[in-house]
Amino acid sequence: MNKPQTDLGTGTRAVTRELCEWIVGVQGSDIPAEVRREGLRTFVNWMGCAVGGARHETVDRALTAIAPFAGASTSTVIGRPERLDALHAALVNGISSHVLDYDDTHLKTIIHPAGPVASALLALAETRTVSGEDFLTALILGVEIECRIGNAVYPHHYDRGWHITGTTGVFGAAAAVGKVLGLDPLRLSWAMGLAATQSSGLREMFGTMTKSFHPGRAAQNGLFSALLAEAGYDSSVRAIEAPRGFAHVMSDKQDYEEILGDLGTRWEAALNSYKPFACGIVIHPTIDGCQQIRAEIGDRVNDIRSVELSTHPLVLELTGKKTPRTGLEGKFSVYHSAATALLRGDGAPTAFTDEVVNLPEIVALRDRVTATANPACHEASVDIRITFNDGTTLEKHVERAIGSREVPLTDAQINTKFSVQSALVIGEEQTAALLARSWEAEGLADIGEVARASIPA
Amino acid sequence: MNKPQTDLGTGTRAVTRELCEWIVGVQGSDIPAEVRREGLRTFVNWMGCAVGGARHETVDRALTAIAPFAGASTSTVIGRPERLDALHAALVNGISSHVLDYDDTHLKTIIHPAGPVASALLALAETRTVSGEDFLTALILGVEIECRIGNAVYPHHYDRGWHITGTTGVFGAAAAVGKVLGLDPLRLSWAMGLAATQSSGLREMFGTMTKSFHPGRAAQNGLFSALLAEAGYDSSVRAIEAPRGFAHVMSDKQDYEEILGDLGTRWEAALNSYKPFACGIVIHPTIDGCQQIRAEIGDRVNDIRSVELSTHPLVLELTGKKTPRTGLEGKFSVYHSAATALLRGDGAPTAFTDEVVNLPEIVALRDRVTATANPACHEASVDIRITFNDGTTLEKHVERAIGSREVPLTDAQINTKFSVQSALVIGEEQTAALLARSWEAEGLADIGEVARASIPA
Numbered sequence: 001m002n003k004p005q006t007d008l009g010t011g012t013r014a015v016t017r018e019l020c021e022w023i024v025g026v027q028g029s030d031i032p033a034e035v036r037r038e039g040l041r042t043f044v045n046w047m048g049c050a051v052g053g054a055r056h057e058t059v060d061r062a063l064t065a066i067a068p069f070a071g072a073s074t075s076t077v078i079g080r081p082e083r084l085d086a087l088h089a090a091l092v093n094g095i096s097s098h099v100l101d102y103d104d105t106h107l108k109t110i111i112h113p114a115g116p117v118a119s120a121l122l123a124l125a126e127t128r129t130v131s132g133e134d135f136l137t138a139l140i141l142g143v144e145i146e147c148r149i150g151n152a153v154y155p156h157h158y159d160r161g162w163h164i165t166g167t168t169g170v171f172g173a174a175a176a177v178g179k180v181l182g183l184d185p186l187r188l189s190w191a192m193g194l195a196a197t198q199s200s201g202l203r204e205m206f207g208t209m210t211k212s213f214h215p216g217r218a219a220q221n222g223l224f225s226a227l228l229a230e231a232g233y234d235s236s237v238r239a240i241e242a243p244r245g246f247a248h249v250m251s252d253k254q255d256y257e258e259i260l261g262d263l264g265t266r267w268e269a270a271l272n273s274y275k276p277f278a279c280g281i282v283i284h285p286t287i288d289g290c291q292q293i294r295a296e297i298g299d300r301v302n303d304i305r306s307v308e309l310s311t312h313p314l315v316l317e318l319t320g321k322k323t324p325r326t327g328l329e330g331k332f333s334v335y336h337s338a339a340t341a342l343l344r345g346d347g348a349p350t351a352f353t354d355e356v357v358n359l360p361e362i363v364a365l366r367d368r369v370t371a372t373a374n375p376a377c378h379e380a381s382v383d384i385r386i387t388f389n390d391g392t393t394l395e396k397h398v399e400r401a402i403g404s405r406e407v408p409l410t411d412a413q414i415n416t417k418f419s420v421q422s423a424l425v426i427g428e429e430q431t432a433a434l435l436a437r438s439w440e441a442e443g444l445a446d447i448g449e450v451a452r453a454s455i456p457a
Numbered sequence: 458m459n460k461p462q463t464d465l466g467t468g469t470r471a472v473t474r475e476l477c478e479w480i481v482g483v484q485g486s487d488i489p490a491e492v493r494r495e496g497l498r499t500f501v502n503w504m505g506c507a508v509g510g511a512r513h514e515t516v517d518r519a520l521t522a523i524a525p526f527a528g529a530s531t532s533t534v535i536g537r538p539e540r541l542d543a544l545h546a547a548l549v550n551g552i553s554s555h556v557l558d559y560d561d562t563h564l565k566t567i568i569h570p571a572g573p574v575a576s577a578l579l580a581l582a583e584t585r586t587v588s589g590e591d592f593l594t595a596l597i598l599g600v601e602i603e604c605r606i607g608n609a610v611y612p613h614h615y616d617r618g619w620h621i622t623g624t625t626g627v628f629g630a631a632a633a634v635g636k637v638l639g640l641d642p643l644r645l646s647w648a649m650g651l652a653a654t655q656s657s658g659l660r661e662m663f664g665t666m667t668k669s670f671h672p673g674r675a676a677q678n679g680l681f682s683a684l685l686a687e688a689g690y691d692s693s694v695r696a697i698e699a700p701r702g703f704a705h706v707m708s709d710k711q712d713y714e715e716i717l718g719d720l721g722t723r724w725e726a727a728l729n730s731y732k733p734f735a736c737g738i739v740i741h742p743t744i745d746g747c748q749q750i751r752a753e754i755g756d757r758v759n760d761i762r763s764v765e766l767s768t769h770p771l772v773l774e775l776t777g778k779k780t781p782r783t784g785l786e787g788k789f790s791v792y793h794s795a796a797t798a799l800l801r802g803d804g805a806p807t808a809f810t811d812e813v814v815n816l817p818e819i820v821a822l823r824d825r826v827t828a829t830a831n832p833a834c835h836e837a838s839v840d841i842r843i844t845f846n847d848g849t850t851l852e853k854h855v856e857r858a859i860g861s862r863e864v865p866l867t868d869a870q871i872n873t874k875f876s877v878q879s880a881l882v883i884g885e886e887q888t889a890a891l892l893a894r895s896w897e898a899e900g901l902a903d904i905g906e907v908a909r910a911s912i913p914a
Contacts (some may be wrong), residue, residue, distance in 0.1 A: 065681070065688040069542040071528040085526040114553075127525065161701035166654075197623075197667055198674065200657040202693075204701040210654055210692040217655065224522070232524040233515070235667040243663040244618035342544070348629065 015241040015256045019145065020188040022263045028137035035267045039140040044438045045104050045414055046114035047078070050097035051454050052287045052349060052421030054079030057098045057196035058209040062092055062216075063338065063415075070318070075080070075126040076451040079425050089123035090173075090223050096166075097189030097208075100349045101331045102278035102421070106143075106271060107405060109164055111151035112430060115215030116169025117176045117224050119144035120223040125447045130180055132444035132449060140269045142176025147268035149240065151258035153251035158203075166201025166214030171233055173222020174229075185235065194225035195234025196246040207321065207329045245454060274414055276403040277347030279331040282315045284373070285382035286334055290341035293386060293396050301342050304389050305369045309334065310383040313373035330357040338384075339365040380404040426456050466476055467577025472509050472698040472713045477645040479720045485594035492727045493899070496597040501895045502561055502731045502871055503571035504535070507554035507807060508891070508911050511536025515556045516665040519673075534906040539851070543580040547630075547680050550755075551673030555622075555808045556666075558788045559735035559878070563600075563728060564862060566607035566621055567738065568731060572672030573626025574633045577680040580866035582904045587637055587881035589901035597726045598631025603668050604725035606697065607771060608715035609710035609876065615660075619707060620897035623658025623671030630679020631686075638687050643694065650692025651682035653703040658854040664786045733860040734804030736788040739772045742839035742858035743791055747798035749803055750843060750853050758799050760845050763825045766791065767840040777828070787814040795841075796822040806878060837861040 008383055018409075023373065024053075029415035038244060053078070063082060065099040071085030078093045097103055097115045121138055121266050124130070146168040150157075157166050198221040201214035229235070239245050240259070247254040277287045286309055294301055309315075311334070322331040330336045330352045338363050341349040356362060377383070380401050386394040400406040409417070422431040436452045488496075510516065511534070520539060527543030535550050553561055556573045561571050578595055589593075599908070603625040607614075631652035635741045637643045655678040657673035685694070696702050697716070704711040734744045743766055751758055766772075767790070778790040787793045796819050797808040812821060834840070836862060837858050843851040857863040866874070873904050879888040895906045896906055 060684065061461070062689040065685045065690060069544045071526045071527045071542065085528070163654075193662065193665070193667055194670070197620075197659045197662050197671065198657050200655050202654045202696070202701055202703065202706055203566045204693045204696060204699040204706075205650065205654050206690050209690050210650055213651070213690075214654065226724035228519065228522045231518045233518040233666050233670075234520060235665050239659070239661060246659065249618035249659055249661075251664045311599040318764055426680045 011261070013241065013256060014238065015259055016189050016192050017185065017237055018260055022182070023141055023145065023179055024185050024188060025328035026141065026264065028133055029265060031137065031140055032267070035140060035270045036136060038142070038270045039136050039274055040439070040442060041274070042104055042114050042143065042272050043118060043136065043139060043441055044418065045099055046205070047434070047438045047454065048092050048418030048422055049100065049103045050423050051079035051233060052102065052423050053099040054098040056096070058212060059092060059096050060286045062095055062399040068091070075123040076153070076455055078451065078454045081402065084254050086123040086127050087220050087224055088252040090120045090219040091122070091216040093121035094141065095212045095221035098113050098215045099212040100278045101280060102275050104272050104274050106147045106150065106268060107273055108271065109147060109154040110158065111147055111150045111168055112165045112215060113143040113146055113169070113172065115165065116218035116222060117172045118148065119216065119219035120173035121176050121180065122451050124177055124180065126225060126451060130442040132447045134180060134295070135169050135447040137228045138176040138441050140180040141179055142172035143272065144267065145175040146172030148259045151268065152255045153247055153253055155247050156253040157251035160251065161203050163203050163205065165215050165216045165452070167199045167250065169215055169218030170199050172221050174225040176255055177223050177226035177417060178229065181226055183226065183229060188281065188456070189237040190233065190235040191226040191229035193239035193444040194228055196239035197235070198225065199246055199250065199375065207332045209328070215444070228269070235343040243318060268330065271405065273403055273405055274409045274417070276409060276417070278349040278352055278411070279288045279337055279347070280319045282312065282379060282405055283319050283337045284332050285380055285398045286311065286338050286384065287380050288367065288401040289384045289396045289398040290338050292340055292393065293346055294345050294385065297394065300388065304342065304368070305389045306364065306370070306387045307338055307342070307372040308379060309338065309369065310374045311359055311371055312377045312379045312381070314379060316371055318375050322359050325447045327354045327357055328351045334371055335366045335369040336340055336362065338369045380406070381448040384427045427452065430457055467764040469524070470698065470717070471714060472716055473646050473649050473672065473694065473696055474642065474694055475717055476602070477642045477649060478848065480598055480636055481640070481645060481675035483598065483721065485510045485590055488594065489724070492597060493593060494726045495727045495729055496600070497896070497899060498597060498731070498871060499561055499571050499600065499729050500575060500593065500746050500898055501875065503554055503575045503742055504891070504895045504907065504911070505562045505875030505879055506557065507550050508536035508882050510553040511555040511882050513553070513556045514690060515669060516549060516553050518666070519552055525823040532580040533912055535911045536913065538913055541598050543584050544677050544681055546580035546675040550580065552669045555672045556669040557735045557878070558808060559732050560735060562730050562732060562738050563607065563725060565728065565731055565906050566604060566611040567615065568604055569622045569672060570600040570603055570624070570626070570629065572622065572856045573603065573675035573679060574629045575628035575672065576676035578633050578902065579908050580639065581634055581637065581680060583908060586903050586905070589898040589904045590655040591637060591773055591898050595633040599629040600726040600729065601634040601724065605631030608725065610669050610704055610710055610713045613710040614708035615853065617708070618660050619670070620658035620671050623675045624656045624707065626672055626675030627652040627656050627679045627682070630676050630842045631682040634680050634683035635686065638690065640683065640686060640784065644686045646694040647692040648683040648686035650694065650696035651685055652679050653696035654692070655682065658702055658708065663725055663775070664787070664789045665721070673830040709913045710788045728862065729875070730860055730862055733866060733870070733874070735802070735809055736794055737776045738835060740776050740791050740840045740858055742837055742855045743768065743795050743841065744798040744804040744842045745858040746794050746839050746855040748802055748804065748855045750841065750851065751802050752763060754851065757845060761798070761799065761825070761843055762846045763794055763827070763844045763860065764799070766795065766826065766828040767831045767834060767837045768828055769838070770832055770838060772829050773828055774860050781814050784809045784811045784814055790823070791828055792823045792826040793819065795826045799870045847892040883911065887914055
């Protein structure tokens with residue numbers, strides 16, 4: 001099924017169709033155990049983040065806008081008492097899981113894969129029973145598809161200004177839901193066409209509530225794409241590769257081998273990683289290094305004259321906000337992040353509140369942090385140079401930050417991350433039960449049980 | 458209010474903010490009478506098209522997919538018994554009004570302006586009372602904004618592959634709804650930011666049900682953008698002009714003078730035109746000319762050996778389908794359109810059914826039509842050369858097709874167009890009442906009355 005097919009009309013490979021035939025044909029048992037295990041870690045990490053973000057004012061405001069228009073209350077809003085129709089639940093859970101910038105990352109593309117896919121799937125799963133096994137298979141396939149499509153256009157597509165989590169997430173959500181719905185290859189191609197034509201999300205929105213809207217809307221739009229296709233709403237069957245399709249219109253790079261090559265043997269879904277810190281991933285080496293320095297120097301953190309960072313150039317491009325005023329903006333400030341890691345040892349959501357971003361001592365140290373782009377620096381590395389008031393200095397090199405592929409979060413660290421953020425929202429007891437239920441996902445007859453376990457008692 | 462403002466952060470003009478301040482400040486009475494009149498013609502033409510498309514299977518399938526998720530039944534699905542929540546009604550009415558490719562056109566950009574804006578506004582107006590006067594003001598402003606944003610990026614944006622009705626329509630819908638909601642300039646800017654980040658729609662979808670999905674989704678997304686902003690969901694305030702905003706990411710051309718120049722004196726909304734034929738507007742000169750030839754030659758239409766067209770290059774690019782198999786594909790075939798205009802004198806929706814596209818006599822003549830791109834040919838012109846079986850020839854030059862700015866549809870022609878398509882859906886008697894009510898729109902205390910007058914008795 002994975003041999004090249006040629007569209008005689010144009011002479012190009014039928015990328016969308018070939019991908020859809022693979023998705024339809026692949027079985028859960030075809031997915032290697034270690035890939036399924038990473039899929040489960042992806043799910044557990046996503047659930048913790050969705051609960052952790054559930055009470056953010058971004059979510060409150062979205063729910064206010066949605067309330068008058070919501071349909072049958074079939075689906076759980078993770079970590080909250082409200083229930084919504086599946087389309088709106090997919091949107092809100094996608095927002096919640098990303099609003100703290102604490103979720104998962106496919107490091108080759110900076111896609112945050114779980115938000116669009118898991119939010120769509122779980123919301124649908126409360127309208128028709130889906131087993132944990134089928135859910136996990138579809139989740140892995142959805143993540144696989146969005147990351148492969150991302151690989152095909154990265155970095156050009158991202159450099160042009162597209163928030164790749166939104167633009168590729170909609171394909172992942174459509175593919176995953178289409179798998180669960182049992183769409184045939186033609187209808188799944190239509191779903192991908194409807195997804196392609198809704199692919200959107202601008203990087204200009206970073207630092208505002210609209211950033212987390214992207215994975216939410218990708219979840220909702222991908223879900224709706226699959227439902228429309230199921231109802232016979234047709235679309236292009238060449239949406240990815242056509243001259244006026246996704247890859248050509250939204251990127252100058254189109255590497256279809258990244259999409260179709262080694263399907264079933266190379267698994268991008270196995271390369272997912274989980275953030276130890278609640279902010280832009282490119283800042284993570286800096287926070288890691290500053291936390292290490294704090295552990296080494298103790299009270300001398302109050303005696304720092306200046307902090308010099310030598311970082312990958314993307315750090316300044318993405319997180320160069322010198323004077324963040326809100327918690328959300330703080331997530332895009334390497335200066336604030338260094339200051340809070342040094343003075344408070346913090347990189348969790350508590351480090352990125354409006355209050356902490358404006359604390360006088362944080363602001364004072366933040367203003368004494370400088371950063372230089374070093375093209376030779378790896379994205380997961382940093383060099384930090386501290387100068388104390390007495391003129392002495394200290395240097396710290398981070399070769400690979402915690403949370404990178406080389407230093408992945410252990411299951412225990414994922415549990416801690418989950419528990420710390422979830423307990424603030426639904427309490428420790430319920431958090432423990434939800435965490436246990438999340439790890440048991442694959443054996444459940446109805447994955448909706450996990451969603452409902454997140455509703456505050 | 459319309460003097461240049463500079464964003465000190467970047468040195469560029471605050472395009473989004475300045476535009477939003479104008480929208481908030483402008484009054485209905487500031488809009489010249491002739492512009493309001495064109496706005497009313499825009500509304501009447503849109504309503505006729507929405508009723509005319511209401512029973513298309515594209516709409517049936519969309520409604521099937523939506524039904525399980527729809528919310529409170531506040532808003533009319535034009536021309537049908539179903540009622541939906543306002544967000545879904547906006548989507549479906551946007552689809553209905555465009556599915557026959559029979560709606561309105563801003564000829565400078567090929568934007569079909571009414572679908573996104575009127576569908577959003579009217580659906581909302583059944584959730585909170587909006588007067589006909591306020592409705593018309595908002596409709597005109599929404600059309601104005603989408604066409605101005607279109608001008609700023611056309612033709613590059615369109616040439617890249619974007620379906621400009623979808624990509625700019627979402628701004629028009631957000632602006633119009635924001636005006637009715639009374640958003641302040643900041644919140645309206647957020648609405649524009651949320652619209653920008655949902656701007657999408659690929660030309661690859663032409664010839665499928667997904668083309669008409671674009672104005673529908675633009676209506677729904679623009680409406681939701683304004684509702685989110687009203688609820689305090691924030692966004693970028695520089696979504697149009699920022700380096701990673703709409704204009705830079707989705708176009709290589711950014712002419713902001715097209716957006717901000719002569720606001721309140723130059724009215725793009727006054728340049729709207731209405732299609733006499735139910736297909737891609739670039740085919741209209743060909744249909745016009747072929748209908749004229751048919752009127753001149755009578756039965757000799759059965760004696761045609763070949764038809765040669767010399768057209769604007771865009772005709773072949775957009776409508777070059779040689780062998781359409783469905784009615785939808787027929788709308789993108791200048792060959793089919795010439796054949797049906799010659800043999801049946803038809804350019805109405807009845808010329809673009811699956812049945813007519815496959816009639817043997819239509820197919821036989823269609824296959825004897827050839828077309829040549831002539832860069833010197835105006836978009837509203839065509840040269841047609843007929844060769845009869847006896848070797849004699851006939852030539853026809855169309856300088857400006859009916860429906861162009863130079864030969865606009867009269868009110869009477871709009872009425873005929875409305876009546877012919879609407880009567881097939883809701884009958885002649887109700888059509889007459891709906892048409893009368895539509896022309897009275899500006900004087901109504903509740904514009905929702907017009908929507909409800911379209912529900913089949």
